Amino acid sequence: MKPPSKRPTTTGSGARALKTRIKKKSGLKNSSRRWLERHLNDPYVHRSKMEGYRARSAYKLIEIDDRHHILKKGQRVIDLGAAPGGWCQVAVGRVGSSDDDKRVVGIDYLEMDQLPGVTLLQMDFLDDDAPARLMEALGGSPDVVLSDMAAPTTGHRRTDHIRTMHLCEVAADFAISVLKPGGHFLAKTFQGGTENDLLDRLKKNFKSVHHVKPPASRDESVELYLLARDFKGRAAEPAEAPEDQS
Numbered sequence: 001m002k003p004p005s006k007r008p009t010t011t012g013s014g015a016r017a018l019k020t021r022i023k024k025k026s027g028l029k030n031s032s033r034r035w036l037e038r039h040l041n042d043p044y045v046h047r048s049k050m051e052g053y054r055a056r057s058a059y060k061l062i063e064i065d066d067r068h069h070i071l072k073k074g075q076r077v078i079d080l081g082a083a084p085g086g087w088c089q090v091a092v093g094r095v096g097s098s099d100d101d102k103r104v105v106g107i108d109y110l111e112m113d114q115l116p117g118v119t120l121l122q123m124d125f126l127d128d129d130a131p132a133r134l135m136e137a138l139g140g141s142p143d144v145v146l147s148d149m150a151a152p153t154t155g156h157r158r159t160d161h162i163r164t165m166h167l168c169e170v171a172a173d174f175a176i177s178v179l180k181p182g183g184h185f186l187a188k189t190f191q192g193g194t195e196n197d198l199l200d201r202l203k204k205n206f207k208s209v210h211h212v213k214p215p216a217s218r219d220e221s222v223e224l225y226l227l228a229r230d231f232k233g234r235a236a237e238p239a240e241a242p243e244d245q246s
């Protein structure tokens with residue numbers, strides 16, 4: 001097995017990066033100044049610019065996949081909450097998707113620039129017809145369902161938490177209803193946030209379920225990923241009892 005990816009510590013030029021500081025008199029609020037300083041000094045941000053990824057989050061998927069090997073050549077992938085497209089870019093490279101044979105479908109309600117090898121749907125994944133539209137665009141069952149969806153932050157931590165967990169649950173239901181047997185589901189969740197009901201459901205449907213925190217996910221962030229591997233197939237879940245017609 002390859003060693004786990006390490007956090008980059010330089011800009012990649014070999015030289016130690018100088019720390020950029022924003023002056024206190026910049027007119028920015030303290031929280032915005034700190035965010036900007038962290039962004040400007042983040043080695044993943046520098047690396048994503050050099051390597052042509054649209055977002056530093058691409059490295060989260062790269063690190064998870066380098067370690068857990070969920071993406072393979074020839075697979076079909078659905079990426080939920082795809083904007084600006086970092087995960088799609090990684091998936092395209094790893095499954096070998098191209099414009100002649102598109103194997104990656106991404107969905108986001110935000111507009112995204114087109115990406116080679118990807119079919120993009122601009123719509124809310126929570127819309128009733130989103131699952132059917134995704135399946136139609138993919139043209140076959142997915143081997144992997146990815147979800148990096150996060151609800152827009154309201155500033156109220158508990159509310160943000162509940163809304164993102166809801167997205168994770170709907171994504172899990174979708175994955176269970178469409179994945180190929182042997183397929184995998186990877187989704188963003190929060191520390192302490194995965195409800196037992198969801199974990200139980202995933203454990204019933206996948207051979208292994210665990211949480212992963214890639215090095216690219218900031219230590220101070222409560223973000224965590226749920227990785228459910230080897231979907232057992234739809235027969236794993238007992239069919240609902242038919243309604244009593246009498």
Ligand SMILES: C[S@@+](CC[C@H](N)C(=O)[O-])C[C@H]1O[C@@H](n2cnc3c(N)ncnc32)[C@H](O)[C@@H]1O
Nearest residue numbers: 081083084085086087108109124125148149150
């Ligand atoms: C952290 S970003 C994803 C970054 C992406 N993985 C990348 O590497 O570029 C989360 C995305 O989820 C999207 N999102 C949140 N709720 C959504 C929903 N209900 N339907 C579609 N997209 C949603 C947001 O618009 C946002 O673009």
